[in-house]
Amino acid sequence: MVQLEGVTRTFVDGPAALREVSLTVRRGEAVALVGPSGSGKSTLLNMIAGLDRPDAGTVTVAGTRIDTLGEAGAARHRRAAIGMVFQFFHLLDDLTVLDNVALPAELTGTRRAEARRRARTLLDTLGVARHQHAHPGRLSGGERQRVAVARALVNRPALLLADEPTGALDSASGEDVKALLREVHADGQTLIVVTHDPALAASCATRTVRIVDGRIAADTRHAANAATTAAATDGAAR
Template sequence: MIEPVIELSGVRRDFVDGPAALQDVSLTVGAGEAVAVVGPSGSGKSTLLNMIAGLDRPDSGTVTVAGTRVDRLDEAGAARYRRHSIGMVFQFFHLLDDLTVLDNVVLPAEMTGTARGEARRRANELLEVLGIAGHARAYPGRLSGGERQRVAVARALMNRPALLLADEPTGALDSASGEEVKALLRDLHADGQTVVVVTHDLALARSCATRTVRIVDGRIASDTVHRPTVGSRRHGTAVEVTR
């Protein structure tokens, strides 16, 4: 049985105005899965991401990630959890423009107290693997959108997180750069990284995930598994199984 990385049980999130953002959501994601959470604007998918990331708390239900009861953490505990257990990739990169590419990637390790020499070795390895080692001394503003997103992915992987969260990772990219990031996410999953992508783009979901969870009005409307072509790192013709 695959060990779960994410376990949500009966999660509900209410706001003062309007309907509940999440209503009785239960979800399990196993180690090594690549899951896309899709839905229209206002469906609750961003709220779900915030629950998993420890940026928001449920009004009821439980959130467990990599063995940590995230819903029980105080602010300081949630910050430590994010530094050690998850990596986050955002639509607009959130890189620090006054730091070099290498220093942007090193930063999460320095925040956990990793020795500088060890952190720089790890960062250089990631930049090499992700094909941007030649930009280590450059500043983010000199890079293309696709290159900046690769830097953001390297930074997110710096502390070897159990879970990589990607929030609309191709939303600010042109089509060519978007395809590069999709391929990168596929390769990370093929190498065993647990990935959750939150997006409204069904093409992105089908391209880099083997499972799609659709949220409508704060509830899980469907949970579909896509079985990739056997023997390929890329997702080929899929057989869909709705859970």
């Protein structure tokens, strides 16, 4: 699903954010990227999302070399193959919950009726269908993150990326989102999560990759989650 080979990224007047990083993520895996602030984990996520380009190395996602795409091509690939969940939700406050979720599908050319049907199904599955006609500002943090996950999944992406998805939530809402990510992965979704929360990595991921000073310092598979990995990979293959 994801293949990085020798990826290096350096910003002006600073040390390399990534230093010859090579990483493979299989279809159906749930990978947590962890490390101290400034370690390069968010830069790595941006590379996978096609939001940034390496100075050296290659980035392949869902069979496409995204490091060779222009800005428009990367955006099209992102809409079609990647769902993204952010720490601060990034929902559009002037749209209803239903319209927020349906919008990415409409942007890819899906007919409005079909986009809204998918959106309603996801909102129902994620337990927030009762809020479909409300605006995001009326929802709790946990509810808004559930809406954000629905929006990320509406185009049925091959890969779901989450950047500190519990970072802006209280502990109860954070636990709800952890459970939600476990459910999404158990259904076969390939998942990469950037997090400072060891509990999130332990509960949601089948593998933890630790980034330090722009390099992979450790890559650990969680034996306790082996059954989940196998089930998710099998589900993705079907």
